[in-house]
Amino acid sequence: MLVLLRKTFLGVVLSGLVAVAVLAAPVQAADQEQDTQPAAYATLADILENEQARNKLIQDLREMAAKQGESGAVGAPQAASPEKLSLPRRMAHIVSGFAATIGTRFETIAGNLKGIFATAPGDKAPFDYKALGQAALNLGLVILTVIAAFFLFRRLAHPFFARLSAWSRQGSGKSALLRLTGIVALAAGGDVLVVGLAYVTGNLVATFAVGESGALSTQVALFLNAFLLIELLKAGIRMLFASRYDGLRLLPLAAEHAAYWNRFLARLAGFVGYGMLFVVPLTAQNMSNAAGQGVGLLIMLAAFIYATTIVLQNRVAVRDGFSARAEKFSMGTSQVLLRIAARIWHLLAITYLVVVLLVTLIRPSDALPFVMLATLKSLIFIGAGVLVSGIVAQFLGKRVTLSPELRRKLPLLETRLNAYVPIVFKVVRTIIILVVGLFILDAWGLFDFSGWYTSVAGRNLIGTGANVAVILLFALGVWIALASLIEHRLNPDTGTGAPTARAKTLLSLFRNAVAITITTITAMILLAEIGINIGPLIAGAGVLGLAIGFGAQKLVQDIITGVFIQVENAMNTGDVVTAGGITGVAERLSIRSVGLRDLSGTYHIVPFSSVDTVSNFMRDFAFHVGEYGIAYREDIDEAVTHLRAAFDELAADPEYADALLEPLEVSGVTALADSSVNIRVRIKTTPGMQWGVGRAYNRLVKRHFDAAGIEIPFPHTTIYFGENKDGSAPAANLRMVQDALEQEAQDTAPGEAKNENAK
Numbered sequence: 001m002l003v004l005l006r007k008t009f010l011g012v013v014l015s016g017l018v019a020v021a022v023l024a025a026p027v028q029a030a031d032q033e034q035d036t037q038p039a040a041y042a043t044l045a046d047i048l049e050n051e052q053a054r055n056k057l058i059q060d061l062r063e064m065a066a067k068q069g070e071s072g073a074v075g076a077p078q079a080a081s082p083e084k085l086s087l088p089r090r091m092a093h094i095v096s097g098f099a100a101t102i103g104t105r106f107e108t109i110a111g112n113l114k115g116i117f118a119t120a121p122g123d124k125a126p127f128d129y130k131a132l133g134q135a136a137l138n139l140g141l142v143i144l145t146v147i148a149a150f151f152l153f154r155r156l157a158h159p160f161f162a163r164l165s166a167w168s169r170q171g172s173g174k175s176a177l178l179r180l181t182g183i184v185a186l187a188a189g190g191d192v193l194v195v196g197l198a199y200v201t202g203n204l205v206a207t208f209a210v211g212e213s214g215a216l217s218t219q220v221a222l223f224l225n226a227f228l229l230i231e232l233l234k235a236g237i238r239m240l241f242a243s244r245y246d247g248l249r250l251l252p253l254a255a256e257h258a259a260y261w262n263r264f265l266a267r268l269a270g271f272v273g274y275g276m277l278f279v280v281p282l283t284a285q286n287m288s289n290a291a292g293q294g295v296g297l298l299i300m301l302a303a304f305i306y307a308t309t310i311v312l313q314n315r316v317a318v319r320d321g322f323s324a325r326a327e328k329f330s331m332g333t334s335q336v337l338l339r340i341a342a343r344i345w346h347l348l349a350i351t352y353l354v355v356v357l358l359v360t361l362i363r364p365s366d367a368l369p370f371v372m373l374a375t376l377k378s379l380i381f382i383g384a385g386v387l388v389s390g391i392v393a394q395f396l397g398k399r400v401t402l403s404p405e406l407r408r409k410l411p412l413l414e415t416r417l418n419a420y421v422p423i424v425f426k427v428v429r430t431i432i433i434l435v436v437g438l439f440i441l442d443a444w445g446l447f448d449f450s451g452w453y454t455s456v457a458g459r460n461l462i463g464t465g466a467n468v469a470v471i472l473l474f475a476l477g478v479w480i481a482l483a484s485l486i487e488h489r490l491n492p493d494t495g496t497g498a499p500t501a502r503a504k505t506l507l508s509l510f511r512n513a514v515a516i517t518i519t520t521i522t523a524m525i526l527l528a529e530i531g532i533n534i535g536p537l538i539a540g541a542g543v544l545g546l547a548i549g550f551g552a553q554k555l556v557q558d559i560i561t562g563v564f565i566q567v568e569n570a571m572n573t574g575d576v577v578t579a580g581g582i583t584g585v586a587e588r589l590s591i592r593s594v595g596l597r598d599l600s601g602t603y604h605i606v607p608f609s610s611v612d613t614v615s616n617f618m619r620d621f622a623f624h625v626g627e628y629g630i631a632y633r634e635d636i637d638e639a640v641t642h643l644r645a646a647f648d649e650l651a652a653d654p655e656y657a658d659a660l661l662e663p664l665e666v667s668g669v670t671a672l673a674d675s676s677v678n679i680r681v682r683i684k685t686t687p688g689m690q691w692g693v694g695r696a697y698n699r700l701v702k703r704h705f706d707a708a709g710i711e712i713p714f715p716h717t718t719i720y721f722g723e724n725k726d727g728s729a730p731a732a733n734l735r736m737v738q739d740a741l742e743q744e745a746q747d748t749a750p751g752e753a754k755n756e757n758a759k
Contacts, residue, residue: 138206142220146202146227153194160190161176165247180250181387184239186443187248190491191235199228218285222278230273233376236267240383250383255353264310268303275299304353311353315346337687370445377443392428408485420476466550467529475522479515484512509566509591558592561608566591570614576688577616580606621661622690624683628701629676631711636677640666642708643681656696659689676713 190368206220242248245260276296284292324341326335356371400417407414441447454457486507528534571577582604584596596604632638647664650656666678685693705712727733
């Protein structure tokens with residue numbers, strides 16, 4: 001409590017000291033006026049009574065009026081218009097005007113202070129000490145009463161604030177910010193009530209216990225009004241930097257940092273507020289306007305030096321805080337803005353302080369209240385913008401998470417929402433920044449927001465922007481709904497089960513068509529909404545389309561053929577087809593072409609205009625057709641029996657049992673070939689299984705024929721040596737391999753014996 005008492009007295013001590021000196025000014029000013037007025041009146045009377053002097057005065061006045069009409073000022077040379085001066089000369093005039101203004105203010109202050117405290121020997125006392133003491137006592141009594149009542153009510157309200165702080169810290173999740181905002185608003189209401197009760201107490205004491213009953217003195221009224229405004233401003237500061245209650249602080253600051261900035265702003269508000277709202281008016285009323293302006297200048301200079309010093313001392317600390325805050329944001333725009341603010345925040349603060357000081361120097365009578373009100377409005381608008389942005393961030397700034405059941409039914413919906421929601425959040429945040437900027441410009445008189453809003457252009461712009469937002473949101477909602485419905489139909493775990501290949505193809509094409517249609521219609525509606533006549537655009541698009549149609553007949557043929565291929569269900573994704581002379585799996589189907597992957601893995605894009613015939617191997621059912629040759633010496637019926645046995649074994653295999661649709665079909669002998677008798681069989685299978693079934697059946701046929709000793713012939717060669725004219729065959733000089741080996745052994749044996757005898 002002592003700390004709060006010291007902070008409050010810091011703002012009012014100056015008012016008490018200066019008020020004591022100011023109360024003496026009317027007495028001295030009255031004495032000076034009594035000394036100078038009789039001499040001036042007597043001189044004027046003498047001039048008017050003397051006819052010659054009167055005529056001379058009239059002539060001089062007429063000459064001065066004529067000179068003023070010619071030159072614009074009596075005795076002043078013709079000066080160039082400010083609009084015609086160059087920029088350096090205008091800057092020089094402004095600087096010299098500032099210097100002259102400051103010099104005049106200081107001279108006035110010095111003269112007034114000298115006149116108050118300096119008296120000539122033999123003069124009467126400049127003021128009544130008894131009246132001064134009584135006025136100072138009454139004012140001091142009111143000040144002490146108001147301050148004591150304020151701290152008493154704050155002490156009584158402490159449990160209320162502490163309980164609100166505890167409630168605020170219990171919130172979590174997306175409702176935490178809303179909960180904090182509501183509780184802080186409730187605490188601010190209690191703070192305002194405390195200030196109001198202290199203000200009413202001071203009024204009651206000043207009205208019924210001090211001075212005449214039922215009336216307020218000027219000094220007391222000035223202090224009470226200043227107290228009310230300043231303490232309300234401090235209540236607003238406490239909403240942001242509540243140092244004693246962690247749960248009632250809007251800004252995310254540590255307790256020691258919040259206490260530091262709350263103490264700085266409270267001191268600055270008390271010093272400037274009580275000085276400008278209490279001391280300066282009191283000085284201007286009892287001394288002169290120049291004296292009041294001089295005191296105000298001194299107060300603003302002191303406040304400027306103090307505030308600038310604090311800003312420079314905390315330049316690095318605040319910069320680090322902004323940088324650390326930027327790292328917590330996932331949005332690139334927010335990070336960039338916070339990093340820029342970290343680098344230039346002190347420059348902006350000092351620039352604002354300089355502007356306030358210069359405005360005080362130029363127009364001290366009416367500019368300072370305007371600056372204070374504009375500053376208060378700007379802070380309110382910025383705080384409201386930050387609050388709304390924070391609330392929006394609670395709902396749109398985080399990743400959307402769906403329930404497991406919804407993710408199972410619509411696996412792509414969560415990804416789609418997380419792609420669109422951040423964009424919507426950025427747009428909303430941009431709109432908030434623009435609106436806050438317009439309100440701030442309006443508060444400083446740089447932009448008439450209310451006038452612009454009520455104008456035709458403003459209403460049209462806002463209405464158009466709202467309509468555009470609604471159209472975009474509606475189009476986005478329609479696209480998400482249709483895409484989710486298509487995704488639901490394509491999902492084998494939901495809907496009516498696994499979709500057919502035709503359904504997959506048509507739904508995929510329908511999704512692309514829906515995207516193109518929604519985009520085109522939305523673009524047309526938006527262009528019409530913003531005032532662009534789309535009639536010529538549609539006509540031009542039609543002419544352009546006709547020209548493109550003539551120039552791109554191949555493309556048109558591709559599209560038309562592709563439409564009929566899809567309508568006739570000639571192929572679907574996953575089918576094995578032959579199109580354009582290429583056989584492969586159809587991996588991708590568009591309205592213009594088909595992508596085929598052949599057996600070697602090569603991917604082919606076949607335009608539909610080059611497709612004359614589509615051979616689809618995946619429709620309804622398929623056949624494995626096999627021809628098996630046996631030797632001429634084998635029994636055909638026995639071979640057929642073993643072919644059926646191989647099929648029965650294949651049908652018993654669980655891997656292929658479901659793929660066989662009918663029993664083995666034996667067509668019979670199809671050819672008596674050069675080396676074999678060919679028997680044809682046909683196996684009916686599910687589409688796509690004919691190749692696997694054929695390979696498995698060939699394996700079993702080979703095994704059964706081998707087990708039964710049935711020969712699968714290979715090519716035979718007959719050697720013909722010819723014959724003589726008489727029909728006899730010529731001798732064939734043939735040697736068997738075994739005979740050749742024996743002869744070679746006999747030839748080598750005598751040579752080895754001779755070598756042995758020689759040894």
